[in-house]
Amino acid sequence: xxxxxxxxxxxxxxxxxxxxxxxxxxxxxxxxxxxxxxxxxxxxxxxxxxxxxxxxxxxxxxxxxxxxxxxxxxxxxxxxxxxxxxxxxxxxxxxxxxxxxxxxxxxxxxxxxxxxxxxxxxxxxxxxxxxxxxxxxxxxxxxxxxxxxxxxxxxxxxxxxxxxxxxxxxxxxxxxxxxxxxxxxxxxxxxxxxxxxxxxxxxxxxxxxxxxxxxxxxxxxxxxxxxxxxx
Amino acid sequence: xxxxxxxxxxxxxxxxxxxxxxxxxxxxxxxxxxxxxxxxxxxxxxxxxxxxxxxxxxxxxxxxxxxxxxxxxxxxxxxxxxxxxxxxxxxxxxxxxxxxxxxxxxxxxxxxxxx
Numbered sequence: 001x002x003x004x005x006x007x008x009x010x011x012x013x014x015x016x017x018x019x020x021x022x023x024x025x026x027x028x029x030x031x032x033x034x035x036x037x038x039x040x041x042x043x044x045x046x047x048x049x050x051x052x053x054x055x056x057x058x059x060x061x062x063x064x065x066x067x068x069x070x071x072x073x074x075x076x077x078x079x080x081x082x083x084x085x086x087x088x089x090x091x092x093x094x095x096x097x098x099x100x101x102x103x104x105x106x107x108x109x110x111x112x113x114x115x116x117x118x119x120x121x122x123x124x125x126x127x128x129x130x131x132x133x134x135x136x137x138x139x140x141x142x143x144x145x146x147x148x149x150x151x152x153x154x155x156x157x158x159x160x161x162x163x164x165x166x167x168x169x170x171x172x173x174x175x176x177x178x179x180x181x182x183x184x185x186x187x188x189x190x191x192x193x194x195x196x197x198x199x200x201x202x203x204x205x206x207x208x209x210x211x212x213x214x215x216x217x218x219x220x221x222x223x224x225x226x227x228x229x230x231x
Numbered sequence: 232x233x234x235x236x237x238x239x240x241x242x243x244x245x246x247x248x249x250x251x252x253x254x255x256x257x258x259x260x261x262x263x264x265x266x267x268x269x270x271x272x273x274x275x276x277x278x279x280x281x282x283x284x285x286x287x288x289x290x291x292x293x294x295x296x297x298x299x300x301x302x303x304x305x306x307x308x309x310x311x312x313x314x315x316x317x318x319x320x321x322x323x324x325x326x327x328x329x330x331x332x333x334x335x336x337x338x339x340x341x342x343x344x345x346x
Binding site for chain 2: 018019021022025026032033036041044047051052055059066067068090097098101102104105108109111114116204205208215222227230231
């Protein structure tokens with residue numbers, strides 16, 4: 001009967017299949033996303049719009065890479081670092097990938113702790129996530145500095161097709177901006193969680209919503225890593 | 232009735248799953264990232280390289296969306312809202328792939344092969 005909070009006219013809470021449930025959800029004239037708060041659904045819709053931004057960036061990258069008449073620079077060599085006399089391909093990018101995955105792990109734990117009502121652990125785990133994010137951005141700044149010193153510009157580079165620089169700076173720059181915004185977002189929410197601002201309502205869904213944004217940033221990196229660095 | 236009240240009660244407490252699940256997914260993501268890095272490290276080339284990269288990428292993306300972002304426990308109405316529209320991007324990708332030979336030839340013809 002509790003479901004009737006949303007649709008008082010509906011009388012039959014009989015068990016139904018998932019697809020039937022989909023139809024009734026969309027056909028009900030009150031809300032389509034039952035049991036999903038406005039905050040969470042708005043975050044998902046924002047993330048959907050962001051998916052289109054990154055999706056079209058990566059499509060643009062694919063288009064120039066497929067149509068260029070000059071060979072594309074080999075990312076494995078461009079992003080290699082020499083550590084202790086050994087040249088390791090893509091090593092910094094690999095470390096950045098592991099850092100971002102770890103940050104997603106701590107974020108997932110923070111969401112869990114929030115729902116368990118352990119606000120201290122939730123807040124600290126969020127701050128740890130933000131620190132991982134900060135180290136990611138710092139490594140990206142190092143990467144950019146190195147490439148700029150080597151002469152990579154949005155309009156030219158010494159390694160091959162000129163579009164390499166344009167797509168690199170645009171895609172990783174936009175992703176880095178998302179990480180930076182995420183670090184600020186996480187820190188603000190973490191401080192509010194630690195201060196006990198959500199204690200009165202006892203509702204820690206804000207941690208999950210912040211987490212959705214952060215996991216999305218990690219998700220985008222999975223695609224950038226695959227298509228830009230590994231391809 | 233009983234089942235529904237339980238669902239609602241669970242919704243009020245939010246998404247609660249055992250910590251062990253998150254740790255397992257975390258470990259899996261580490262392994263998959265290591266595997267995709269090794270594709271580059273061991274210089275796997277050609278079709279094998281591309282298919283491995285895409286398989287590992289999709290597995291990682293799937294794990295993040297379904298478990299970390301809790302999509303596997305959300306209702307289908309929300310899942311389809313997020314999963315279906317990006318299909319439009321795949322249409323754009325297909326169009327751009329179809330056009331790529333033509334654009335490549337245009338560049339060869341009119342830009343003298345520069346860029």
